[in-house]
Amino acid sequence: MIELYKGSEHFFKQLPKGVFMTVKGEQGVNTMTIAWGHLGIIWNKPVFIAYVRYSRYTYSLLKTAKCFTINVPKIGDLNEALKIAGTQSGRDGDKFHVAQLTVMPSQTVETPVIKECPLNYECKLLYRQTQEPSLIPQSIQTKHYPNDDTHIMFFGEITHISENDNA
Numbered sequence: 001m002i003e004l005y006k007g008s009e010h011f012f013k014q015l016p017k018g019v020f021m022t023v024k025g026e027q028g029v030n031t032m033t034i035a036w037g038h039l040g041i042i043w044n045k046p047v048f049i050a051y052v053r054y055s056r057y058t059y060s061l062l063k064t065a066k067c068f069t070i071n072v073p074k075i076g077d078l079n080e081a082l083k084i085a086g087t088q089s090g091r092d093g094d095k096f097h098v099a100q101l102t103v104m105p106s107q108t109v110e111t112p113v114i115k116e117c118p119l120n121y122e123c124k125l126l127y128r129q130t131q132e133p134s135l136i137p138q139s140i141q142t143k144h145y146p147n148d149d150t151h152i153m154f155f156g157e158i159t160h161i162s163e164n165d166n167a
């Protein structure tokens with residue numbers, strides 16, 4: 001039984017600053033910074049929902065991936081790594097190496113977690129949903145989607161939450 005509240009205060013404090021979304025696809029493993037997402041419950045399952053634009057390399061990995069992990073730094077930590085993962089693309093090289101992040105096996109899914117992050121969510125892909133642009137308020141469309149590069153919502157069933165004070 002997942003205790004969804006475990007680490008949630010830490011998670012919600014760090015999310016607006018950025019957390020890592022790590023995905024293992026057929027092409028390899030990659031991580032990118034995200035600052036939008038939800039922790040919640042649907043179909044009686046604990047889920048994390050991430051928003052990934054079509055243009056991201058992460059999206060191309062998610063086409064075939066079966067899982068992903070969400071890796072949360074200590075509050076206010078790893079800012080340079082978050083900047084690298086949030087501005088460079090895995091298409092152009094190994095971001096773990098550039099950002100000096102270490103991957104280590106997770107406990108319940110194929111995708112690894114990031115050792116330097118004390119809070120990690122392991123998620124099994126459950127569902128995905130595209131946005132309906134015509135239903136998005138005009139002011140948000142203008143601000144966030146000037147090029148129609150909308151987000152796809154990826155729903156991951158949380159299979160494990162690890163909290164490690166020593167990271």
Ligand SMILES: Cc1cc2nc3c(=O)[nH]c(=O)nc-3n(C[C@H](O)[C@H](O)[C@H](O)COP(=O)(O)O)c2cc1C
Binds near residue numbers: 017030036058086
């Ligand atoms: C603080 C921050 C938050 C971000 N949040 C998201 C997000 O929620 N969804 C998204 O698609 N891109 C987001 N990005 C942009 C991606 O992290 C960025 O485009 C990244 O280079 C994509 O990497 P990839 O091509 O290796 O997938 C964010 C960037 C930063 C710096």
